[in-house]
Amino acid sequence: xxxxxxxxxxxxxxxxxxxxxxxxxxxxxxxxxxxxxxxxxxxxxxxxxxxxxxx
Amino acid sequence: xxxxxxxxxxxxxxxxxxxxxxxxxxxxxxxxxxxxxxxxxxxxxxxxxxxxxxxxxxxxxxxxxxxxxxxxxxxxxxxxxxxxxxxxxxxxxxxxxxxxxxxxxxxxxxxxxxxxxxxxxxxxxxxxxxxxxxxxxxxxxxxxxxxxxxxxxxxxxxxxxxxxxxx
Numbered sequence: 001x002x003x004x005x006x007x008x009x010x011x012x013x014x015x016x017x018x019x020x021x022x023x024x025x026x027x028x029x030x031x032x033x034x035x036x037x038x039x040x041x042x043x044x045x046x047x048x049x050x051x052x053x054x055x
Numbered sequence: 056x057x058x059x060x061x062x063x064x065x066x067x068x069x070x071x072x073x074x075x076x077x078x079x080x081x082x083x084x085x086x087x088x089x090x091x092x093x094x095x096x097x098x099x100x101x102x103x104x105x106x107x108x109x110x111x112x113x114x115x116x117x118x119x120x121x122x123x124x125x126x127x128x129x130x131x132x133x134x135x136x137x138x139x140x141x142x143x144x145x146x147x148x149x150x151x152x153x154x155x156x157x158x159x160x161x162x163x164x165x166x167x168x169x170x171x172x173x174x175x176x177x178x179x180x181x182x183x184x185x186x187x188x189x190x191x192x193x194x195x196x197x198x199x200x201x202x203x204x205x206x207x208x209x210x211x212x213x214x215x216x217x218x219x220x221x222x
Contacts, residue, residue: 023149040163043164044167044185
């Protein structure tokens with residue numbers, strides 16, 4: 001079950017810390033992928049007529 | 056803070072649950088089509104899958120994603136939960152925004168594959184990376200969409216610093 005950790009004096013719950021850590025890791029991974037050329041649109045040829053005529 | 060009347064709150068909650076659960080179902084259907092488009096050996100099946108995926112994405116998934124996000128914001132600011140006062144509400148907001156951004160970024164690829172499928176015969180080996188990318192993103196999106204559902208049910212405790220100042 002997700003985080004029923006009791007809060008003491010306004011402490012951040014453990015599930016928030018874990019989620020923040022996980023989210024930070026995912027964000028870092030996405031940034032690395034973007035800067036290594038794995039961003040959105042890399043599968044689409046830039047001179048593809050199907051894209052230019054469509055959408 | 057503006058608090059909704061009980062009847063309006065129930066109406067907003069119904070809209071939020073309908074759009075969110077509908078989005079989950081639509082994403083599952085989209086994943087099934089993406090897998091069919093990737094794994095099928097039948098050219099007709101591949102064509103049909105990508106054409107259906109584009110329609111489903113533009114006319115079901117994108118509207119439901121925005122509806123879910125909008126009704127969630129209305130639901131939170133119109134009740135005592137607030138939008139930034141509880142970590143679980145904030146987490147739902149961030150996940151919904153993230154899913155919507157990734158979905159919109161994928162729309163170009165979905166349109167491209169639908170266009171290629173409409174104008175040529177796609178074999179099982181054509182554009183394999185692009186087709187695999189759709190399966191991966193659809194599966195990832197479906198998993199991420201399950202988290203807000205769980206957060207809504209369990210409502211794990213935790214008040215943000217902003218929420219503590221407001222209390």
